Amino acid sequence: MxxxxxxxxxxxxxxxxxxxxxxxxxxxxxxxxxxxxxxxxxxxxxxxxxxxxxxxxxxxDLGAITNYGPDLQRAHVAIGKGLAKAEVPAANRTLAVTDAGAIPYFSGWESIDYIGLNDRAIAHGADPTDVVANARPTVVVVTSADPVPTAGRYGFDLARGTAGYVRVNSVQLREGYWQVVYALPQYAGTVGSHVQEAVAQAAPANDPGQPLDTVERWLNRLRRQLPF
Incomplete structure (x- = not known):
């Protein structure tokens, strides 16, 4: 609730x-x-x-509240479903992410929450960049205000934490809120293509081309769903 x-x-x-x-x-x-x-x-x-x-x-923030479900479906849920279909061996299905909810759940991948809410070491003071760099997960998902991040968040050093990775997807949740997917080079192709496919499949049912979280957008969606 x-x-x-x-x-x-x-x-x-x-x-x-x-x-x-x-x-x-x-x-x-x-x-x-x-x-x-x-x-x-x-x-x-x-x-x-x-x-x-x-x-x-x-x-x-009523606009954000009323549109949060579709926003998650077209971004976090889609990324998770795309990762689940990516052709990556089970032993290498590892992920580092900030929004450790829908993406780990729908992907089924072993995940590092580098904010630290679900990671014992980071929650007790370990440097998140060190934890991610030492684990060297196959995918790192970065939350950013732009499709091409220029700085990390939550104590994560973007340059060091994504060194040697390929940026394969930038998925918009809403205006000023992106999930940017980085993958190791050997898996960049399959991760990028499957995430992009899942995002494209999710878009039509979740207000495509409407990044602004407004009450009007929510009301328009309700009108489309009415049977009359």
Whole structure:
């Protein structure tokens, strides 16, 4: 539920602590149920629902929230599916990535999360560039504001971490947000072609040619999906 209602700029508190919100809501409902007056309980419930609806409708990143699903489908999910089909031996299906969600899941590749959320060494202070360079994964995926990155993020030295790799794909999630795929030379062809094919297949159903995250884009998508 957290990922369905949160924007891509969510911080670590949103990403992890908000999973407790449904439990807190259940506890609040049980507490309200002990009140003697149903009227009081109904009013409190209406206030809670109304506040949630208002907060969601006025969220500053509402455009990003409402379009996050299609954005992920045409970028992260497509990259993961492309990697899954790439002709790379099982022992070499290794990956380093920042957005360690859909790409590792759909690819099935062994992954290094070089932000450190899912990597013990980096989470405890190891240098992410050292971890990636020592592991020498077959693919490195870099998050960038541009299709051709000029600098790394999250403490990752782009030049050193991708030295000896070939940039094979630049996949746009939304305006100013790209996933750039680097591969070792011996696998660059198969990785690049399969990722590109998966991206092309995902595009028609996920707002092709519309990188801006706007509420209007979401409403237009809803209109197209209506049966009348």
């Amino acid at each position: 957290t990922y369905a209602v949160s924007g891509p700029t969510m911080d670590y508190l949103d990403r992890f602590a908000d999973h407790a919100v449904p439990v807190l809501c259940l506890g609040a409902a049980l507490a309200v149920g002990t009140l003697g007056s149903r009227v009081v309980g109904s009013v409190l419930g209406a206030v809670a629902v109304g506040w949630s609806a208002w907060a969601g409708a006025t969220a500053p």
